[in-house]
Amino acid sequence: MSTGVLLMAYGSPETPDQVEPYFTHIRGGRAPTPEAVSHLRDRYALVGGRTPLLAITNRVRDALARELRVPVYVGMKHWHPFIADVVPRIAADGVTDLTAVALAPHYSRISIGGYRRALDDAVAALGRPMRVRCVDSWHQTPSFHELIADRIREAFQGWLPPVRAQVVTVFTAHSLPVRIREWDDPYERQLLESCHAVSRLAAVDNWRVAWQSAGNTGEPWLGPDILDVLRTLHDNGTRHVLSVPIGFVCDHLEIAYDIDHEAQRVAGDLGITLRRTRMPNDDRAFIDVLADVVRHAARPAVVASREGRSAAETPV
Numbered sequence: 001m002s003t004g005v006l007l008m009a010y011g012s013p014e015t016p017d018q019v020e021p022y023f024t025h026i027r028g029g030r031a032p033t034p035e036a037v038s039h040l041r042d043r044y045a046l047v048g049g050r051t052p053l054l055a056i057t058n059r060v061r062d063a064l065a066r067e068l069r070v071p072v073y074v075g076m077k078h079w080h081p082f083i084a085d086v087v088p089r090i091a092a093d094g095v096t097d098l099t100a101v102a103l104a105p106h107y108s109r110i111s112i113g114g115y116r117r118a119l120d121d122a123v124a125a126l127g128r129p130m131r132v133r134c135v136d137s138w139h140q141t142p143s144f145h146e147l148i149a150d151r152i153r154e155a156f157q158g159w160l161p162p163v164r165a166q167v168v169t170v171f172t173a174h175s176l177p178v179r180i181r182e183w184d185d186p187y188e189r190q191l192l193e194s195c196h197a198v199s200r201l202a203a204v205d206n207w208r209v210a211w212q213s214a215g216n217t218g219e220p221w222l223g224p225d226i227l228d229v230l231r232t233l234h235d236n237g238t239r240h241v242l243s244v245p246i247g248f249v250c251d252h253l254e255i256a257y258d259i260d261h262e263a264q265r266v267a268g269d270l271g272i273t274l275r276r277t278r279m280p281n282d283d284r285a286f287i288d289v290l291a292d293v294v295r296h297a298a299r300p301a302v303v304a305s306r307e308g309r310s311a312a313e314t315p316v
Contacts, residue, residue, distance in 0.1 A: 002093075002094045002095050002096055002097065003070050003095065003096075003097040003098070003099070004070055004071040004072065004073065004090055004093070004095035004097070004098050004099075005064065005065075005068065005070060005071070005072040005073070005098070005099050005100075005101065005294055006072075006073045006074075006075055006083075006086065006087075006090065006098055006099070006100040006101070006119070007057060007060060007061055007064070007072060007073070007074050007075070007101055007103055007290075008074075008075050008076070008077065008083060008100060008101065008102045008103065008115045008118075008119070009053060009057050009074070009075075009076055009077070009102070009103045009250070010053070010076065010077055010078055010104075010252070011053070011054075011076030011077055011078040011079030011080070011082075012050070012051050012053040012054060012079060012252055012253065013044070013050065013079060014050050014054070015049075015050070016041055016044065016045075016049065018079070019037060019040050019041045019044065020032070020037045022078060022079050023036065023037055023040055025078045025079065026078050036216075043253060043257045044253065046257060046261055047253065047256035047257050047260075047261065048256075051251065051252040051253050051256060052250075052251055052252075053250055053251075053252040054074075054076075056250050056251065056281050056282050057074050057103065057250065058074060059281075059282040060103075060281075060282045060286070060287065060290070061073065061074045063282060063284075063287045064287055064290050064291065064294075067287055067288075067291045068291055068294060071090075071093060071095060073086050073089070073090055074086070075087070075118075075119075077114055077115055077118055082118075083115070083118040083119055083122055084118065084121065084122045084125070086122075087119070087122035087123055087125075087126065088122075088125075088126065091126050091128070091130060095130070096130055096131060097130075097131045098130055098131070098132050098133070099132075099133045099135065099294050099297050099298070100115075100119055100132060100133065100134045100135065101135045101138070101290065101293055101294065101297075102115045102135070103249050103250065104247065104248070104249070105137060105138050105139040105141075105144060105190075105194065105246075105247070105249070106137055106139045106173065106186075106187055106190040106191050106194065106247060107136045107137035107139075107186055107187060107190060108176055108180055108185050108186070108187035109180065109183060109185055110176055110177070110180060110185075111174070111176065111187070112136055112137065115134075116134050116136070119132065119134060133297045133298070135293060135294075135297050137186070137190055138289075138293040138296075139190045139191070139193060139194045140193065140194070140197070141289060141292055141293055141296070142292075143285070143288055143289045143292045144194075144289045144292075145194070145197045145198050145201055146201060146285075147280060147285045147286060147289055148194075148198045148202075148244065148246055148277070149198050149201035149202040150285070151244070151277035151278055151280075152169065152198070152202040152204060152242065152244060152277055153202055154277070154278065155242050155275050155276070155277045155278075156242070158275055159240060159273075159275075163240055166238070166239065166240050167206070167240045167241065167242050168206050168207070168208070168233055168238050168240070168241050168242070169199070169204050169206065169207040169208075169241075169242045169244055170207070170208055170209075170210050170226060170229060170230075170233075170241055170242065170243055170244065171191070171194075171195045171198075171207060171208070171209050171210070171244045171245075171246045172209070172210050172211060172212045172226050172243065172244070172245050172246065172247065172259075173191050173209075173211065173212070173245070173246060173247025173248070174211070174212065174213045174247050174248070174254060175211035175212060175213060175214035175215075175221045175222045175223065175225070176221065176222055177215075177217065177219050177220070177221055177222075178219070178220040178221060178222060179219065180222075188222070191209065191246070191247065192209065194246055195207065195209060195246060198244075198246065208229065210224055210225065210226040210228075210229040211223055211224065211225055211226065212225065212226045212245075212254065212258045212259070212263075213254045213258050226243070226258075226259075226263055227262065227263060227266050230263065230266050230267055230270060230272060230274070231266070231270065233272070234270040234271070234272055238272065239271065239272055239273060240272070240273045241267065241272055241273070241274050241275070242274075242275050242276070242277065243259055243263065243274060243275065243276040243277070244276075244277045245259060245276070245277070245279070248279065249279065249280045249281070249286065250279055250280070250281055251279050251281060255276075255279060259276055260276065
């Protein structure tokens with residue numbers, strides 16, 4: 001039996017003309033309005049026209065392959081290389097036992113569930129069995145907690161010791177529609193579990209959770225938004241804030257625009273010094289985290305699939 005690993009990420013357009021088909025894919029094939037496309041193009045233009053998501057993910061793939069000594073592949077949910085296009089190549093390479101990991105630590109039926117559905121469909125289309133372990137979440141991985149805690153300690157060094165006690169740490173993750181609560185979705189709970197674990201390791205007492213990157217869909221999304229939190233903190237006398245985007249692992253649009261551009265602009269207007277922890281990207285410590293996640297997934301008694309069975313025992 002030949003084993004392999006599939007790293008799954010959201011995807012990102014590489015050129016301005018790719019923004020519209022990318023946005024259309026996110027919307028399930030429904031074309032966005034020209035105004036919405038223009039707005040998204042403007043965001044990419046403000047961060048240099050593209051993000052390094054694919055390049056970083058490919059470097060992560062290469063480093064993890066060296067660490068695990070098995071083939072590692074990259075598949076995207078909403079842009080090239082699509083998961084549906086990568087899975088046949090995995091099968092053609094002779095892989096019959098696949099561990100799939102989304103590069104996002106917390107599970108929701110909307111987010112990680114979407115990766116799982118894309119993977120299930122791609123494997124079913126093969127017409128032959130492949131044993132698949134799909135890791136639904138890895139937010140409790142100890143090395144992940146250590147990595148983020150180290151980033152927090154590093155960021156605090158940017159403030160002089162007398163100021164550090166005044167810093168408020170704000171953990172953020174991608175907002176999702178409030179309706180996930182109707183499903184008893186674990187997303188919010190898992191985020192809080194990660195934040196509690198990391199804050200204990202980093203010895204951070206003054207922290208809170210905010211949300212970012214909410215969609216404009218006409219329905220309520222999880223809040224408060226980080227921009228609103230910054231305004232509230234300002235009104236309460238806070239002048240130093242550390243942003244910890246714990247729901248993300250890579251420098252992409254949600255970091256480059258939502259935090260480094262938009263949140264920084266609001267913070268500057270308020271007179272707040274806003275700093276952000278470095279993203280894991282392809283750092284050696286993050287490769288170690290992913291190696292831990294993959295090795296843990298090989299223990300079927302521990303890693304559960306979304307159906308409640310061992311993911312390692314779930315043939316697709």
